[in-house]
Amino acid sequence: MITIDPEAWNVMVSHAEATFPNECCGVMVGRTENGVKQVTGAVAMENAYKGVQEDRYELRPEDLLAADKGARAEGLDLIGIFHSHPDCDAYFSKTDLENSCPWYSFVVLSIKKGKFDHAASFLPNADQTAAEKEDLKWQKS
Amino acid sequence: MAKVLIPTALRQFAAQKDSVEVSGSTAGEVLNALATQFPDLRKNLFNDEGKLRSFVNVYVNDEDIRYLKKNETPVAGTDTLSIVPSIAGGWK
Numbered sequence: 001m002i003t004i005d006p007e008a009w010n011v012m013v014s015h016a017e018a019t020f021p022n023e024c025c026g027v028m029v030g031r032t033e034n035g036v037k038q039v040t041g042a043v044a045m046e047n048a049y050k051g052v053q054e055d056r057y058e059l060r061p062e063d064l065l066a067a068d069k070g071a072r073a074e075g076l077d078l079i080g081i082f083h084s085h086p087d088c089d090a091y092f093s094k095t096d097l098e099n100s101c102p103w104y105s106f107v108v109l110s111i112k113k114g115k116f117d118h119a120a121s122f123l124p125n126a127d128q129t130a131a132e133k134e135d136l137k138w139q140k141s
Numbered sequence: 142m143a144k145v146l147i148p149t150a151l152r153q154f155a156a157q158k159d160s161v162e163v164s165g166s167t168a169g170e171v172l173n174a175l176a177t178q179f180p181d182l183r184k185n186l187f188n189d190e191g192k193l194r195s196f197v198n199v200y201v202n203d204e205d206i207r208y209l210k211k212n213e214t215p216v217a218g219t220d221t222l223s224i225v226p227s228i229a230g231g232w233k
Binding site: 023025049055056057058059061062064065068071072076077078079081083085086088091093095096097099100101102103104106126127128 | 148149150151152159184185188194195196198200205223225226227228229230231232233
């Protein structure tokens, strides 16, 4: 299960709505205790995809490396990645799966007509052939 | 021995260590030694054919080994290796 604190959730939704109709991306940091991932912070990142961003996103490895170092410095873990699906449901697409990594939770935010609609979290496998849905809870401020 | 920074998500497979000192004169040797020391890391880094998984990027200091000599990139005892995934996607 992954739970997202209000402050982090606000960062994620604000970033997803602000970048609409393009896809957004970013990372989630926090701690894992007794199998529950607690997201205490989120960092909005630039979509580095070189092309139309309405249906694609890409994180720069350099940005991820910096985020991991930042989490490490605060005694936190980089727990997950978030991105948005503009005017589309929060599923894990073939493109998402084929460009994923099994080390993180992947939270997808559905943004419809510029406003948050719903979200889901996924756990892809190492072979990038399947992603299990993960229980997701968030708290609004 | 080179220093390998363990991504926070992979610490659970490396005895909760932040970093590990590993022997090896190339990036490939260092990564293999790391996976030998921590077998649970191997499946996260390498596929069944023993090749680095497609989503795994390795940096020696601040240089991506894909733009150096890949697995044959020389590594000195003062170098630090970082492991960083490639992540992208899209709804289509």
